[in-house]
Structures are given as structure tokens and as C-alpha cells.
Amino acid sequence: MKKLLLSCFAACLFLFGNISQAQADSYLRVGMEAAYAPFNWTQDTNANGAVPIEGTNQYANGYDVQVAKKVAKSLNKKLLVVKTSWTGLIPALTSGKIDMIAAGMSPTEERKKEIAFSDAYYTSEPVLVVKADSKFAKAKTLDDFAGAKITAQQGVWHVNLIPQIKGVNAQTPMGDFSQMRQALSSGVIDGYISERPEAMTAENANSSFKMVSLKKGFTVNASDAAIAVGMRQDDNRINQVNTVLSTLSNKDRVALMDKMVGLQPKEKKSADAAKPSFFSQMWTIVKTNWKQFLRGTGLTLLISTIGTIVGLMIGLLIGIFRTAPKAKNKALAILQKLFGWFLNVYIEVFRGTPMIVQSMVIYYGTAQAFGISIDRTLAAIFIVSINTGAYMTEIVRGGIFAVDKGQFEAATALGFTHGQTMRKIVLPQVIRNILPATGNEFVINIKDTSVLNVISVVELYFSGNTVATQNYQYFQTFSVIAVIYFVLTFTVTRILRYIERRLDHDTYTTGANQMQVAEVKNV
Numbered sequence: 001m002k003k004l005l006l007s008c009f010a011a012c013l014f015l016f017g018n019i020s021q022a023q024a025d026s027y028l029r030v031g032m033e034a035a036y037a038p039f040n041w042t043q044d045t046n047a048n049g050a051v052p053i054e055g056t057n058q059y060a061n062g063y064d065v066q067v068a069k070k071v072a073k074s075l076n077k078k079l080l081v082v083k084t085s086w087t088g089l090i091p092a093l094t095s096g097k098i099d100m101i102a103a104g105m106s107p108t109e110e111r112k113k114e115i116a117f118s119d120a121y122y123t124s125e126p127v128l129v130v131k132a133d134s135k136f137a138k139a140k141t142l143d144d145f146a147g148a149k150i151t152a153q154q155g156v157w158h159v160n161l162i163p164q165i166k167g168v169n170a171q172t173p174m175g176d177f178s179q180m181r182q183a184l185s186s187g188v189i190d191g192y193i194s195e196r197p198e199a200m201t202a203e204n205a206n207s208s209f210k211m212v213s214l215k216k217g218f219t220v221n222a223s224d225a226a227i228a229v230g231m232r233q234d235d236n237r238i239n240q241v242n243t244v245l246s247t248l249s250n251k252d253r254v255a256l257m258d259k260m261v262g263l264q265p266k267e268k269k270s271a272d273a274a275k276p277s278f279f280s281q282m283w284t285i286v287k288t289n290w291k292q293f294l295r296g297t298g299l300t301l302l303i304s305t306i307g308t309i310v311g312l313m314i315g316l317l318i319g320i321f322r323t324a325p326k327a328k329n330k331a332l333a334i335l336q337k338l339f340g341w342f343l344n345v346y347i348e349v350f351r352g353t354p355m356i357v358q359s360m361v362i363y364y365g366t367a368q369a370f371g372i373s374i375d376r377t378l379a380a381i382f383i384v385s386i387n388t389g390a391y392m393t394e395i396v397r398g399g400i401f402a403v404d405k406g407q408f409e410a411a412t413a414l415g416f417t418h419g420q421t422m423r424k425i426v427l428p429q430v431i432r433n434i435l436p437a438t439g440n441e442f443v444i445n446i447k448d449t450s451v452l453n454v455i456s457v458v459e460l461y462f463s464g465n466t467v468a469t470q471n472y473q474y475f476q477t478f479s480v481i482a483v484i485y486f487v488l489t490f491t492v493t494r495i496l497r498y499i500e501r502r503l504d505h506d507t508y509t510t511g512a513n514q515m516q517v518a519e520v521k522n523v
Contacts, residue, residue, distance in 0.1 A: 027079070028071065028075055029080050029082050030098060030101070031092050033084065033089075034060040034081060035465070036062075036104055036177055037201040037205075037264040037265060038200070040060055040081075040102075040103060041264060041470070043060075044058060046059045051069065055083075057291070059081075060081040061260075063122065063197070063260045064102040064103055066256060067229075068229075070244050070248075071244050074240060075237065082098045084456045085175070085456070086155060086175065087155060087175070088360070088364070088454055088455065089101050089230070090111070090230070091360065093115055093230060093231070094114065094232065095363075095364040095367035095368035096368075096371075097373070099231075099235075100235075101115075104198075105227065107226060108223060115233060116235065118228045118229040118231065120227060120245075121229065121248060121253070122226075122253060123225050123226055124197070124227060126193055126194070127193075127217075128145070128150070128211075128212045129212070130184070130210055131187075131209065134191075136148055136212065139214065140215055140216070141215065141216040142216065143166060145168060147169060148168060149171050149188075149189045150189065150190060152180075152192055152193040153175070153180065154175055161218045162193065164218055164219060177192075178469050181474065182474040184209065185475070191212070201264050205264070278476060278479075282476050285467065292467055293464070293467075296462060296464065297484055297488070299449075299457070299458060299459050300449045300488070303377070303445075303459065305442075306384075307381055307384030308388055308438070308441055310388070311384070311386070311387070311389040312392050314388075314393065315388075315394075315396040316396055318393045318396070319400055320419070320422050321339070321343070322340065349390075350386060359452055359454055360455070362379060362382070363379045363383075363455040364455070376457050377457060383452070388441055391441060392438070396430060396434060398434075399429075399431075400426060400430055402430075435496065439497075442492055443493060446492065447485060453465070460485065461481065464477055464481035
């Protein structure tokens with residue numbers, strides 16, 4: 001077991017370890033979603049001036065990327081994009097995980113309290129995106145959207161525009177544009193508020209979408225419409241960034257945006273006149289993006305496997321400690337009690353809070369509060385491990401209590417120490433008894449790794465979402481992801497059931513042999 005854990009840990013360091021400090025110093029690490037074309041998007045090659053995305057074999061391009069390249073060049077650094085969810089951008093910046101934000105972010109007053117902003121490098125116009133065949137496609141004014149189900153991206157100033165529509169059926173803000181496009185395609189919403197470049201992208205990439213630019217539109221604050229580079233408040237390079245941005249005239253900005261609109265990902269049309277079937281579209285997605293799916297699947301299995309094994313070990317160790325007799329030495333007894341309280345706090349906290357919150361606190365919080373920078377993959381393994389450990393502790397405790405007390409008494413009578421009793425008598429039975437529950441935790445971990453996308457871990461869900469933002473075939477892509485998850489969990493379940501049957505068979509065989517030996521002795 002120790003060799004297995006050491007091998008897995010070494011593999012993590014080799015495959016996903018941080019770049020050296022010398023290399024890190026030569027990069028300007030810029031955070032963005034890389035899923036908000038034409039401002040930023042993900043692609044498979046470095047064509048058209050795309051730059052690498054950290055931790056993947058993919059590249060980012062777009063208006064934000066090209067502006068960030070100019071900034072990086074002025075600082076004598078190479079640009080490295082750190083793909084981060086929208087809600088994680090500011091925590092990533094303030095915790096030092098990235099150097100700056102270039103993600104179509106507006107310098108609102110609320111954000112200025114947390115970070116500093118450069119001068120604007122683009123001014124946006126709010127529009128609405130609706131289905132091309134809906135009654136709202138011909139809307140001319142905001143009043144035409146009365147009764148419409150309208151939403152916007154969570155944490156973006158667009159949300160504040162919704163109340164300007166009289167009689168609107170305001171919907172809960174969504175996490176990103178990918179979710180809103182899915183909701184629009186399925187009819188969950190009638191439209192979402194966006195900016196002209198993104199709306200043009202959606203319209204060009206998917207013929208079922210339509211951008212609605214209103215003659216009598218939204219009232220917008222200048223600070224909201226502006227888009228600027230976000231930096232830490234103590235970063236004195238902001239003046240140099242402003243100098244670079246000042247060299248971009250309005251004509252240059254329009255030309256750059258037009259160029260990026262032309263280069264952005266588009267919906268792939270079939271060569272056949274007839275529209276391909278749903279399953280053939282799924283198969284095309286698999287053939288085109290199998291490397292991304294394979295990488296995401298591998299990382300999901302790595303994190304969930306190590307997390308389950310380490311979590312089981314944590315549960316066993318805590319189980320042994322909590323069943324240990326009270327120390328005879330008074331000082332040791334006090335320490336034992338204090339440590340027991342600490343373990344209780346650990347168990348209650350990690351069982352009582354969602355893993356997605358734990359991920360944000362551990363990955364970003366430790367860097368911001370203590371200056372400890374953890375590689376995101378190692379952080380993911382740590383998060384899953386301690387979360388699983390909290391649950392496994394209670395499972396192990398139940399397994400220990402299931403062992404007959406007479407066995408403890410017999411071991412004590414034979415002179416066994418508590419450690420010997422647990423190691424040689426109790427734990428072998430406990431492991432067999434808790435194997436089904438351990439398998440259940442393994443299956444849960446495979447699925448729960450999807451929440452790690454908030455700290456930009458490139459697991460299966462993250463990879464699938466990236467593919468969906470490239471091909472705009474959301475239902476087909478996530479159907480592929482669902483199938484992969486099912487195959488993983490079904491396979492793991494079957495393997496664990498096979499192990500259970502083998503253990504039951506070995507136990508039965510051992511018991512039968514012992515009975516035969518006893519009968520021979522009696523004869």
C-alpha cells in the first residue's frame with residue numbers, strides 16, 4: 001500500500017508538478033475563462049497567435065489574449081493563460097495564483113474594493129441573445145421583452161440591467177455563458193443579456209441564436225461598459241500596463257476585435273445535406289476530442305483513486321485512535337483528549353461543508369492568508385483525501401463497533417496490546433465489512449471531482465465543458481461526458497463486487513479448512 005501511494009504521488013509530481021521558479025518568473029500568468037469568444041476562447045493548436053493554457057495541451061486566443069500578449073511583451077515575459085472559472089478569477093488574483101486578469105471584466109465599484117484596474121481597453125454594448133425562431137427575435141425596445149424569462153451571468157454587471165425590463169420574468173443568474181446558451185437552447189430561458197461581440201459569436205456559431213440590438217436599450221454606467229485589466233492593488237506595474245494600452249487607438253481596437261470575431265470557433269457544418277443524427281454527432285465529438293476526454297478521465301481517476309485510498313487510511317488511523325484506551329499518564333491523557341476534540345472538529349467541518357467550498361478555501365485561502373501556493377492537482381488530491389477521510393472515519397467506527405466485543409476481551413486476555421489487537425484481529429474484519437461503503441465513496445469521488453473545476457483542475461467535466469464551448473453542441477458533448485462517467489462508475493462497482501466475492505470465498509475456504517483441521521485433531 002505504501003509503495004502504491006508513493007508511486008502515485010511521484011506520478012503527480014512528475015505529470016502535474018509546478019514549473020520551476022526560474023520558469024515561473026519568465027511568465028506573465030493571466031487569468032481568464034477561455035470560454036467567452038471573441039474575448040477569449042480555447043483551441044487545440046497555437047494557430048493565429050494563440051498562447052498555451054497552463055496544465056493542458058491546449059491554447060487560448062481572443063481579443064483579451066492578444067491585448068495580454070502586448071502587455072507581456074512590454075514586461076519582457078512570455079504569456080501563460082491560467083484557465084479559471086469566472087467566480088475564481090478575483091480569488092486567484094488576490095491569492096497570487098495569477099498575475100493579472102484579462103477576461104472582459106468591467107471595473108465596477110464593488111470590484112475596485114478588492115483589486116485595481118487599468119485604463120479601459122474596450123467599451124462594450126449590452127444586447128440580448130434569444131432564439132431565432134422566438135417572438136422576441138423581432139423585439140425593438142425593452143418593453144417588447146415583458147414576460148420574457150431573462151437571465152445574465154452571475155457576478156457580472158449585466159445582472160443589474162434585468163430590472164430595467166418592465167414586466168420581465170427575471171431568472172436566477174447563471175455561472176457562465178456556456179450554461180446560459182444551454183438554457184436558451186433547451187427553452188429554459190427566453191434570452192440572456194450579453195455584450196455585442198459575444199452575442200455575434202453565439203449568432204455566428206449557432207444558427208438557432210439571434211442577437212437583438214435595441215433602438216431603445218439599456219441605460220449603462222460608463223464604468224460598467226468599460227473593460228479593463230485587473231491587477232493586485234499593490235502591483236506597481238499598472239502604470240506600465242496603462243502605457244501599453246494607450247498605444248491602442250480606437251481604430252486599432254475595432255480592427256483587432258473584427259479580426260478576432262473572424263477567427264473565433266464556429267459551429268462545424270456537416271458536408272451532407274441532411275443533418276446528422278444525435279448519436280453520429282456524439283461519435284464525431286468523441287473522434288475529434290478523444291485526447292481531451294482521455295486526459296480528463298485519467299486525471300479524474302487519479303484524483304478519485306488516491307483520494308479514496310488516502311481517505312481510507314485516514315479513517316482507519318482515526319478509528320484506531322478513537323478506540324484506544326485512555327492513557328495512564330495524566331499529561332498524555334490530556335493530550336489524547338485534546339487531539340480527540342480536534343478530530344471531532346475536523347470530522348464535523350468536512351462532513352458539514354460542501355467540497356466545492358472546501359476547494360475554494362483550501363486552494364485560494366491558504367495562498368491568500370498564509371502565502372502557501374499549492375499545485376492545483378496536488379491541492380485537488382488533498383481536498384478529496386481529507387473530505388473522504390472525514391466520511392471514512394465514521395464508516396470505520398461503525399465497522400469496529402460491528403466486531404464482537406468478546407474478541408477484544410480475548411485479545412486482552414492473551415496479552416495483546418491495543419495496536420496488535422487492531423492490526424491482527426479487528427482491522428482485517430473491519431476492512432471486509434466496510435468494503436461496500438468504501439466502494440460507494442470511490443464512486444462518489446469519481447463524480448464529485450467535477451466540482452474541482454472551480455480551481456481549474458482539468459478533470460473530465462472541465463474537459464467536456466471546454467469541448468462544448470468550442471463546438472457549441474452542448475447536449476451532445478455532455479451526453480458523451482455522462483456516458484464516460486457511467487462507464488467509470490459501473491466498472492469500479494463491478495470490480496469491487498468481484499473483490500467482495502473473492503474475500504467471501506477466501507473467508508469461507510479458510511473457515512472450512514480450520515473446521516477440517518479441528519475434526520482431524522478430535523479423531
